[in-house]
Amino acid sequence: MVRKTLISNKAFGFLFLFIFLLLPSFISAQTQEYKDYTVEKGDTLWDISQKELNDYFLWPKIWKENPEIKNPDRIYPKQKIRIPLYLLQKEIPETKPKPELETKPEIVKEKPVEKIIEPVKKEYLVNKDILIAIGYIADSVHSVGKITDSPVDRTILGKDDYAYIKTDNPVKIGEKFYIIRSVEKVIHPESGRKLGYLIEILGIAEVVNQENDDVKTIITDSYDEIPTGSLLDNFYEIEPPLAFENPRKPDINGYIVATRQLHIINGTWDIVYIDKGKKDGLQVGDILAPTLQSKHKIINGLIQLINLRESTSTAIVRKCNNSITKGDGITSVK
Structure with a gap:
């Protein structure tokens, strides 16, 4: 009888040690579900997506995971933004989990739960x-x-x-x-x-x-x-275009024919106008690269088309290394 008690106590001790070792990993997994990012002056969701995820075009997914951001163009310095861990690890190959012992679940009859379908949050290219x-x-x-x-x-x-x-x-x-x-x-x-x-x-x-x-x-x-x-x-209604997860990068060359800096209540944006439009096969959302006025073809950032007419288009500057001016070229993104 004493021997059985000793064996039971020993088994209980091993079980307690096993749970104690697993507990920190469980807590760590819970706390690392999101990565906190603090917005810096001049940040946009576009820039944060490239900086943290190495992909500009994942910014709509970051916005979707932060429902407190009502307008993606309105983020402020020192604001906390959550970046989901699964996005940070999207390039890491999956590892197969260790097989677990099969256990038969207890069958419990439950009342059917009524599903509440929430409207899909629209993600726009610009507001x-x-x-x-x-x-x-x-x-x-x-x-x-x-x-x-x-x-x-x-x-x-x-x-x-x-x-x-x-x-x-x-x-x-x-x-x-x-x-x-x-x-x-x-x-x-x-x-x-x-x-x-x-x-x-x-x-x-x-x-x-x-x-x-x-x-x-x-x-x-x-x-x-x-x-x-x-x-x-x-007057006619103008509806903003929806964001694209994988925007096109058409093979085209042209020129920037006008520029302006847009100042409205929720920020400042650099806008450019190009000499290509619908008749050249362009579409809203297309990504192009501006080039400097030089004998060499020097890429100077990224622009995205947000409004098209028959032979001209309007684009918002998503990224630039130097000032973009009238007469600069545009080319395809490689």
């Missing part, structure tokens, strides 16, 4: 404000009216200000217009031919009242200062 504010290159400056003045005699207007407008045709209450201005005439830097006019969208105006010839509007959105005299164009 709507940026897509509207970047503008476009048009063959001519088209307008359907202009802002004449304001009720308080201000010459510079912004969001929630009222303004009087004059239009070519009768309007209705609730009708909207884009407020635009022509930035510059666009001339091709290599051939010298005229490509059109760079049009900037300054804001959106909505008709709220009409008395005789006085049409009163409210500026519902403003992306830049809006001076009286600004032109109006027809």
